[in-house]
Amino acid sequence: MQGVRFLMDPYVVVLTVFGMVVLLTAWLPMVLKELPLTLPIFCVALGAAIFAIPHIPGVIPHPREQIKLVEHLSEFVVIIALMGAGLKIDRPFSWRRWKLTWRLLGISMPLTILALVLLGQTLLGLGFATAMLLAATLAPTDPVLASDVQVGPPGGGEEDEVRFSLTSEAGLNDGLAFPFVLLAIFFVHETSLRTFAEWLAYAVVWKVAAGTGIGYLAGRILGWLTFHLPNRARLSRTGVGFVALGITCLVYGLCEIVKGYGFLGVFVAALALRSTQHEHHYHRRLHDFAEELERLTMMVLLVLTGGVITGGGLFESLTWGSAAFAILAIFLVRPLAGWIGLLGVSRPAPEKWAISFFGIRGIGSIYYLAYGLQRGAFEKPDLLWSTTGLIILVSIVLHGVTVTPAMNRLDRHRSVMARKAEARPTPPRGEARLS
Template sequence: MVPAISAPEPYILWMTGAGVLIALVAWLPLALKRLPLSLPIICIAIGAVVFSLPGVLLRPMPLAYPEFTERFTEFVVIIALMGAGLKLDRRFSWGQWRVTWRLLAFTMPLSIAAIAAIGGWGLGLPWIAALLLGACLAPTDPVLAADVQVGPPRSGEEDEVRFGLTSEAGVNDGLAFPFVNLAIALGLAASSGEPWLGEWLWHSVLWEIGAGVAGGWLVGLFFGWLTFHVPAASQLAKTGDGLIAIAATFVSYGVTEIANCYGFLAVFVTALTLRSSHRDHQFNHEMHALTEQVERLAMMVLLILFGGALIGGLLHALRFEDVIAAFTIILVVRPIAGVIGLAGLRAAGSEKLTIAFFGIRGVGSFYYLAYALNQLAFADSARLWAIVGLVVLLSVLLHGLTVTPAMRLLDRRHGRDPDAASP
């Protein structure tokens, strides 16, 4: 007699799904290497399919799970920031990082101002909400921009385009925070009538940036010494266990957040300092490889949930003018702000245009909006989530469909074989 087949337990289904997801983490980058598709596109599509199944009742809407949304996106971003800092071969200096400074000093503020103007004048949002929208959507994302970033340490994949986008994504997540905090401060001041300018300048700008850089540097020095420079028998580099990079990420972020300063900025500075402790050591590869695996797995989970949120109605609050604004932010605001910021830079015109175009929006935008809405109630919160969600979706689609041919063309112009590059 054949035993009856009972419905599988949810635990078994989750375990099976996790195994499939981990297999995709390893295999998809290889499968997509030559295709005009990106891993984020596939993940969002998987999420849309999974959460459309009749038996799946969960709807991972950010407004329904505000604390989880903030914390999970925060986790994904800090892991990505560590990975970005570890794989930069170029030594830190004002001269060698000039493309970064231009993007930070000109492109990001111009983007914030332009998006805020679109939100206030074009969409009719309250100006505080418009400022928050600009602060959320201006930074280039360190998570979803992996396809336009430099390769692993010492891989030789560090042209001006990849370096500019990697370093920009590493730093601008921290430097966008003062503008997010400005929107929150203005909102609190509007309800309480208390002065805000002095506190914002001193704490949100000077203290949180300065202490974040200093704290990240000190933590990086400590982990660099512990990893490479203690007596030989005790060096962590001898273990070959890249898990120390995750430890450095958590310690850097935790210590600086305890000190009430910008942990995102601190983590990236920690990564740069740790890498500079022994720039050519093979152990940098192990640290970066493990960080990249954790980042990719967390990113895939988050984007699957994003696909579920899209199916669940994340975009229902959109208006027609919001859709026009989203396309404008991706196709007009960032490219023009990028071209302005890079004017006069000694680089080929095609490289400057590529940097200007590939200002990918993503997980950092989700984090900033979740953080701000958990600090202060905004009447337009559902609409803000819809606009940010649409901008990220458009960025994933438009940039994801063009990144592979664009980067392959760039590699050929630099005399590299794109098929031999690291995935």
């Protein structure tokens, strides 16, 4: 007998790694809570380490080789995150109370797209359509990886202006960046005024209106079924959290059937559902399930992302232009565009800088790029994957390391200012009138 050769079954390896990921999903957030280290950083590092092992079964492919799977997996993670983000917002919807959100969406995001288009053409040598696809891919902040800068659970009281602005922006801009992805697809096929008019009518007017309308109606109807039916029939009596998954998939599917923006519809539906019975304890159960599912699917996707870096050759097409593009996008474009969007807002400068800086890129960018590359003959697709992957990696590490100390410092500053305001003597009523 010359020896026994043991072969690892790829299925067994995947099952083992998945079990480890599930356990880490539950354990790591508790361990990392007070450290300048986040779950996404650990996941990417874990995936990179696992798939760097020589001869590991089932070598992970480059995203282009499984692009449809990449699209749908990232899509699912994003819609679950959007449902959780919408359910956790306590602030009622209004133009005045959401004014910082509208500024980030209406001023900062278009400025970001414009700047990234110019950088893509200058540093990467891309044509307009391809530069537009890359810019639209990277413009929206991410509802998945931004959980550490978002508001707390429903009714948790963690809804200061910084956390609220970043949560509501991430919830809405994943849908509102989609028109620019479609503009890139339109222009890669044909360039004319007619093309632009069709894009405006279809990608902006119809798809935004359909996504918003379906999301609102579905959220209100599902809210009535959940909270306002006779007691025996209402959904809230079930007490189960996986209803959130059913609502998410139903609303997303309805929006996509009528050619609306499903991302936008899911977030609006969550807001509408929450508004039907704002203080009900069942919202917490729905949110907690959505958050747990989001965390698990996010970890799986990020472990695979780390594996693609070391085992799939994601960075093989990187250039010095890509590195310069990534540095400018993260350290200059988003912070400057965010600051410009918040000019004139009466908030402390540290809060405005935090809102501007924590424009985290992540899973949504993966989805948009996979979506766009399947629907148009864009140039240099491997360069687009490498550049987007680099920006996501830098964002995960940079924002992950800085988010905990930055938010803690803002919280301390806010507490000090609140105590000073309470200690300040109130002038007599007569003096107040005279002044």
